[in-house]
Amino acid sequence: MESAFDKLLRFGPSLFVAKAIIVAIVGDALLVATILVRRGYRRRFFRKRDARVFWIRQHWNALISGEIPYETWRNNTFDLHIVEEVVLDALEAASSKEAAELLRFLRSSGLIEKRIFEARNLGGWRRRRALVSLGRTRAAEGVPALAEGLRDPNLENRHAALRGLGRLGSPEAGEEILSWLAESGLVVASLPVQNALINCCRERPHILVPYLQHSQGAMRELLARVMAEVATPSLEGYLVELADDDLPELRAAAARAMSSAQAYHALDTLTELAQDKIWFVRLRAVVALGKLNSEHATPAILQALSDPNRLVRMRAGEALVTQPDKMAGVFKQVVAMRDRYGLHAYLAALENANLRPKLEAALSSDPALTTDETLGLKQVLSSGKLLEPQAEKAGEHIERVIG
Numbered sequence: 438m439e440s441a442f443d444k445l446l447r448f449g450p451s452l453f454v455a456k457a458i459i460v461a462i463v464g465d466a467l468l469v470a471t472i473l474v475r476r477g478y479r480r481r482f483f484r485k486r487d488a489r490v491f492w493i494r495q496h497w498n499a500l501i502s503g504e505i506p507y508e509t510w511r512n513n514t515f516d517l518h519i520v521e522e523v524v525l526d527a528l529e530a531a532s533s534k535e536a537a538e539l540l541r542f543l544r545s546s547g548l549i550e551k552r553i554f555e556a557r558n559l560g561g562w563r564r565r566r567a568l569v570s571l572g573r574t575r576a577a578e579g580v581p582a583l584a585e586g587l588r589d590p591n592l593e594n595r596h597a598a599l600r601g602l603g604r605l606g607s608p609e610a611g612e613e614i615l616s617w618l619a620e621s622g623l624v625v626a627s628l629p630v631q632n633a634l635i636n637c638c639r640e641r642p643h644i645l646v647p648y649l650q651h652s653q654g655a656m657r658e659l660l661a662r663v664m665a666e667v668a669t670p671s672l673e674g675y676l677v678e679l680a681d682d683d684l685p686e687l688r689a690a691a692a693r694a695m696s697s698a699q700a701y702h703a704l705d706t707l708t709e710l711a712q713d714k715i716w717f718v719r720l721r722a723v724v725a726l727g728k729l730n731s732e733h734a735t736p737a738i739l740q741a742l743s744d745p746n747r748l749v750r751m752r753a754g755e756a757l758v759t760q761p762d763k764m765a766g767v768f769k770q771v772v773a774m775r776d777r778y779g780l781h782a783y784l785a786a787l788e789n790a791n792l793r794p795k796l797e798a799a800l801s802s803d804p805a806l807t808t809d810e811t812l813g814l815k816q817v818l819s820s821g822k823l824l825e826p827q828a829e830k831a832g833e834h835i836e837r838v839i840g
């Protein structure tokens with residue numbers, strides 16, 4: 438009697454095709470089953486989480502004040518993560534009074550100490566999560582643990598610690614970052630370091646000065662960019678020194694800081710930097726001159742309107758249209774320069790700021806302009822082209838004859 442195996446052998450190569458089809462069908466069925474089970478689990482998880490978040494929100498005041506014992510939720514990992522997440526999210530938009538109450542809750546419930554322990558003793562993604570969460574608490578006692586994270590051999594952990602210190606935004610956190618940079622150098626990407634230092638040094642920018650004085654190369658440039666963002670009038674003397682530095686990046690940073698710090702000698706220093714040999718230093722200086730919003734800055738900006746670099750001319754035009762000087766007088770000076778590139782930069786800035794109607798009205802009403810000058814300036818404004826000297830003289834002659 439022929440067995441079932443012998444019958445299968447008669448199929449030959451088609452047997453392997455049949456087996457492959459069966460395996461594919463079973464594999465697809467298992468994949469679909471896995472997807473369905475996972476979706477069901479996630480649906481159940483989110484439903485459960487929504488219910489717990491709703492309950493926490495309904496009893497929020499009692500939870501924060503401590504009327505609900507901490508043991509009712511702290512020993513449950515699921516509830517613990519939800520409570521911590523909700524509190525940290527609330528801290529982001531809380532007023533000073535609410536933030537103090539939330540911080541008291543985090544301390545009294547032991548959540549801060551728990552994160553400090555995890556940041557020091559756990560590894561991998563758990564440590565990174567603890568470092569970032571510790572920074573979000575804005576608790577001063579978390580600074581030492583975050584400073585230890587900066588010296589972790591793992592790059593991702595160092596980035597997490599840096600983010601945490603940046604979220605703290607305190608001068609103490611800034612001191613730790615600066616101390617770490619002095620020890621290790623710039624061993625991470627410069628942009629996260631710059632953002633963290635800007636957040637931490639706004640309240641006390643003077644902590645940057647000694648580190649900036651003793652740093653070199655890329656580190657010095659990074660600290661100068663931070664200084665440009667957080668500088669105050671009390672740092673004017675040091676900013677004037679930076680304006681004479683050999684590194685162009687530091688001169689550009691000094692120019693940027695001068696306008697935000699509103700330094701007493703800002704106009705003189707920026708006028709000098711607007712003639713620097715490096716184009717981006719001139720660019721920063723022209724932008725800063727425009728932010729001074731002073732009529733005394735107009736001559737320097739007008740000179741920058743003839744700069745060989747297109748970006749500098751564009752910024753000079755934008756700065757001119759925002760100056761408090763009379764618009765008609767400024768436009769007359771722009772035309773008198775007889776620089777078509779500068780004229781185009783000014784007209785483009787005028788159009789972008791939607792100030793052309795205002796200039797036309799100013800030309801018509803300015804008593805300092807003669808009729809010939811008004812007509813000539815309006816013609817330049819409408820055509821965007823400078824009149825040739827012969828055309829100007831002919832126009833004046835025609836106006837005299839008509840008059």
